[in-house]
Amino acid sequence: MDKISLAGIVLGLIAVLGGQYLEGGHIGALVQPTALLIVLGGTLGAVLLQSPIHIFKRGLKMVKWVWIPPVIEQKRQIDQILSWSQLSRREGLLALENYLPGVKDEFVRKGLQLLVDGADPERIRELLEVDINTFEDEWRQSAKIWESAGGYSPTIGILGAVMGLIHVMENLSDPTKLGAGIAVAFVATIYGVGLANLVYLPIAGKLKYYIARMVATREMVIDGLVGIAVGDNPRIIEGRLRGYLL
Structure with missing residues (x-):
């Protein structure tokens, strides 16, 4: 948590x-179900219109990261790469083939397979960076639904305020209905701005942070595997990889 x-x-x-x-x-006075319905419903509709359904679903699933951060085991990954480096120096790259079945991360397994196959170091970097770019784009697009909600919400709140004022103008002859209309008008604006700045945008910012850390971890893996491929000393590889730690 x-x-x-x-x-x-x-x-x-x-x-x-x-x-x-x-x-x-x-x-x-801040509890106005009508205003909340306008803001939440309008914001949801705008985000749905903007986003493909698979991006929207993934964005909703990602919100759990706000409470339960994704596991990013950089130190464990560094230790694993260093053990591979030491083994490859003693027994050669083909000795790493035995580790392939135990690697659960598809990205790391792909890189290790390229290493075992004797791929050129620059080729390894090139192929894995394509995967990183695709990964980052997909996950950032999913996190962006919260950023988009933060942009739409205040505007929908203003729309709710205008609707409330229209209701007020239609009932000027009946003073008993003026209070409810004015309340909806101003509370809708509070909901729109409040949800954007206290919920949606902060969520988007935190999700982007975790995505950036996952991307950095993958870049760290590339550096480690390329270091093994070119035959760098394990101490040099370790020093370079530990630069990724926060």
Whole structure:
């Protein structure tokens, strides 16, 4: 559990609701189901229209990273590459073939297979970088649905505000209906801006961070495998790979 994510959301809610209370307003005044329906429904519709369904589904699944970060085992990967480096220097690259069945990561297994097959170091880098570029593009597109929601939400909130004001203007002759219409108008704007800046955009930022770390880990693997291919000393490989650690 990523406690800082939970703390961020709680702190944001306390700031907004606490500010409303300190100003003498009622917290219940911010509860407007109609305004919430307009903002959430409108934002969802816009994001669905923008995104292919597989990108949208993946983006929804990725949101769990905010609470349970993906496992990025850079240190374990470095230790594994160093053991391969030492073995290859003693017994040759073909000795690494025995490790292929035990490598679960498809990207690492592909790189190791190229290494065992005796591929040129630059060819190994070229082929694996194509995989990295595809991987990064697909996952960034999925994370972008949250960034897009953060862009649409305030505008949909303004749309809800205009709709509320239209309702107010239609009922000027009936003062009993004015309060509800004005409340929906202003609360819709609060929902739109609040969700964008307290939920959608922060989620997008955190997902992009984890994607960047996964990409960096793959780039680290390329550096390690290429180092083995050119016959670098394991200490040199270790020093270069540890530069990727945060």
